[in-house]
Amino acid sequence: NAGVTQTPKFRILKIGQSMTLQCTQDMNHNYMYWYRQDPGMGLKLIYYSVGAGITDKGEVPNGYNVSRSTTEDFPLRLELAAPSQTSVYFCASKGRNQPQHFGDGTRLSIL
Amino acid sequence: AQTVTQSQPEMSVQEAETVTLSCTYDTSESDYYLFWYKQPPSRQMILVIRQEAYKQQNATENRFSVNFQKAAKSFSLKISDSQLGDAAMYFCAYRSPTGIKDSGYALNFGKGTSLLVTP
Numbered sequence: 001n002a003g004v005t006q007t008p009k010f011r012i013l014k015i016g017q018s019m020t021l022q023c024t025q026d027m028n029h030n031y032m033y034w035y036r037q038d039p040g041m042g043l044k045l046i047y048y049s050v051g052a053g054i055t056d057k058g059e060v061p062n063g064y065n066v067s068r069s070t071t072e073d074f075p076l077r078l079e080l081a082a083p084s085q086t087s088v089y090f091c092a093s094k095g096r097n098q099p100q101h102f103g104d105g106t107r108l109s110i111l
Numbered sequence: 112a113q114t115v116t117q118s119q120p121e122m123s124v125q126e127a128e129t130v131t132l133s134c135t136y137d138t139s140e141s142d143y144y145l146f147w148y149k150q151p152p153s154r155q156m157i158l159v160i161r162q163e164a165y166k167q168q169n170a171t172e173n174r175f176s177v178n179f180q181k182a183a184k185s186f187s188l189k190i191s192d193s194q195l196g197d198a199a200m201y202f203c204a205y206r207s208p209t210g211i212k213d214s215g216y217a218l219n220f221g222k223g224t225s226l227l228v229t230p
Binding site: 031033040041042043044045048049050056058088090092094099100102104105107 | 115120146153154155156158161202204214215216217218220221222223
């Protein structure tokens with residue numbers, strides 16, 4: 001089982017550029033999440049989804065967008081990259097009566 | 112929103128010794144879930160142990176155990192017989208029991224405790 005797969009693992013962006021962080025899971029989980037982890041901090045929720053076609057904002061959604069067209073995929077879009085978005089991004093999924101499964105993270109630097 | 116506080120930014124333990132990491136949380140709910148996650152330098156988030164608030168018995172997973180004090184809103188992690196591989200960041204996390212109306216079972220994390228294990 002691949003579990004939760006995130007791509008890319010590392011990326012450097014210039015200010016103002018856009019990109020999409022990919023996340024896919026093969027466990028048929030309804031719940032999916034995007035978190036960011038800033039240095040010396042815990043993870044903070046950006047967006048979440050409770051099923052295909054349903055998404056909602058978390059604690060820190062500004063500057064991001066998401067979509068959930070399929071159960072498997074939950075991409076995170078940065079439209080105008082800013083230095084404040086330099087962080088490590090984690091995608092996670094959760095099935096019924098299960099804990100969250102995390103991907104390996106994407107380290108994003110914006111210069 | 113529920114807050115999770117880890118008051119120890121760093122802790123150190125000698126190999127084979129026991130260490131306790133502290134976590135407190137704030138909530139008005141009576142039923143919830145608490146977790147400890149380990150994050151080694153590889154950056155993976157690894158579930159160590161979880162506790163359901165309605166269960167009075169403290170959870171145990173091999174060398175890892177918790178001291179759950181519901182009235183005090185305290186959830187500490189004890190690592191026994193520490194090993195070099197235990198060195199990592201440890202995060203305490205809270206999860207509401209409700210799904211749809213409360214961030215879809217998302218986790219609230221503390222800031223973490225960095226554990227150093229010395230030979």
